[in-house]
Amino acid sequence: MEQSTKLGSNKTGIDMSPIHSKQMLEGIERFPLTDTDTFFARQTLKQTLSEDAGSLGSIPLPATVKGVGKSILKTVTGHRPEMFINKLGERLAYERSGVRVYEALILKCQFMAANGMAENEIDISRLKQFRNQEAEHMELLVDILHTLGADATAQTPDADAIGVAASGLMKVVTDPRTTIAQCLEAMLTLELADNAAWDLLIKLADDMGHSDMVEKFQTALRQEDVHLLVVQQWHEKIVRSQASLIS
Numbered sequence: 001m002e003q004s005t006k007l008g009s010n011k012t013g014i015d016m017s018p019i020h021s022k023q024m025l026e027g028i029e030r031f032p033l034t035d036t037d038t039f040f041a042r043q044t045l046k047q048t049l050s051e052d053a054g055s056l057g058s059i060p061l062p063a064t065v066k067g068v069g070k071s072i073l074k075t076v077t078g079h080r081p082e083m084f085i086n087k088l089g090e091r092l093a094y095e096r097s098g099v100r101v102y103e104a105l106i107l108k109c110q111f112m113a114a115n116g117m118a119e120n121e122i123d124i125s126r127l128k129q130f131r132n133q134e135a136e137h138m139e140l141l142v143d144i145l146h147t148l149g150a151d152a153t154a155q156t157p158d159a160d161a162i163g164v165a166a167s168g169l170m171k172v173v174t175d176p177r178t179t180i181a182q183c184l185e186a187m188l189t190l191e192l193a194d195n196a197a198w199d200l201l202i203k204l205a206d207d208m209g210h211s212d213m214v215e216k217f218q219t220a221l222r223q224e225d226v227h228l229l230v231v232q233q234w235h236e237k238i239v240r241s242q243a244s245l246i247s
Contacts, residue, residue: 059086059156081148084204088145089156091201094194095138097166101190102131104173105183112180121238122180130227137220144213166190181242184235191228198224 014021059082109122145152155163172178172186198221205213 059083081208084208085145085148085150086156086158087197087201087204088141088148088150089152089154090158090162091197092138092141092145092152093155093159093163094166094197095134095141097163097170098134098190098194099131099138101166101170101173101187102127102134104170105187106131108173108183109180122234126230130230133223133227137223140216140220144216165193181235181238184231184238187231188228188235191224191231195221195224195228 014024106124106127109124109127142152169186169190173183198217202214202217202221205211205217
């Protein structure tokens with residue numbers, strides 16, 4: 001069984017080098033940050049982040065005349081369709097990332113099981129089912145955006161942000177050093193965020209009066225609930241077995 005908690009020559013802690021750690025602590029006492037230093041450091045950081053960065057992006061204009069008409073209508077009736085488009089774009093980007101992360105996990109599980117590097121605790125067919133459902137969710141969102149007259153290939157601001165967040169999960173799964181348990185921990189993060197975002201999207205669709213979308217999004221959320229439950233069970237089983245003294 002793979003182990004992620006074995007004892008080894010970990011040199012990252014301060015206690016591994018008593019001489020250097022003592023010198024570092026002495027340096028902190030000799031050169032303390034004054035309140036003025038801290039103030040200017042914060043001001044510099046604030047100016048760098050707020051003045052030079054600009055916005056993360058913008059919401060693309062509707063790609064069709066029909067889309068423009070719907071946007072104007074929603075604006076007149078007190079809604080902001082661009083915010084809805086932004087969140088739909090975010091979900092699309094995240095579902096696309098979900099497909100890729102699941103695909104990477106499938107390949108890793110298959111390789112490690114075939115080479116005797118880990119016990120086959122994961123149902124590969126179930127992983128493939130989850131990957132396919134993530135792809136279906138992605139296609140659903142593409143269709144919804146087209147229905148609204150929006151460009152599904154445009155990257156909205158929130159899509160940009162969530163894409164960066166998801167890239168960290170991909171790095172965990174594709175790192176050859178990570179164990180299946182560590183990868184499942186990343187998948188838990190992915191699915192928890194996924195569930196919360198679908199729940200919000202359902203509420204936004206309901207606020208906008210898109211009852212047909214609400215039903216479709218609720219179906220997607222029910223599938224995501226299953227993803228979360230199964231991944232959590234796999235992760236718990238592996239970690240608890242590793243923590244047990246009984247092999």
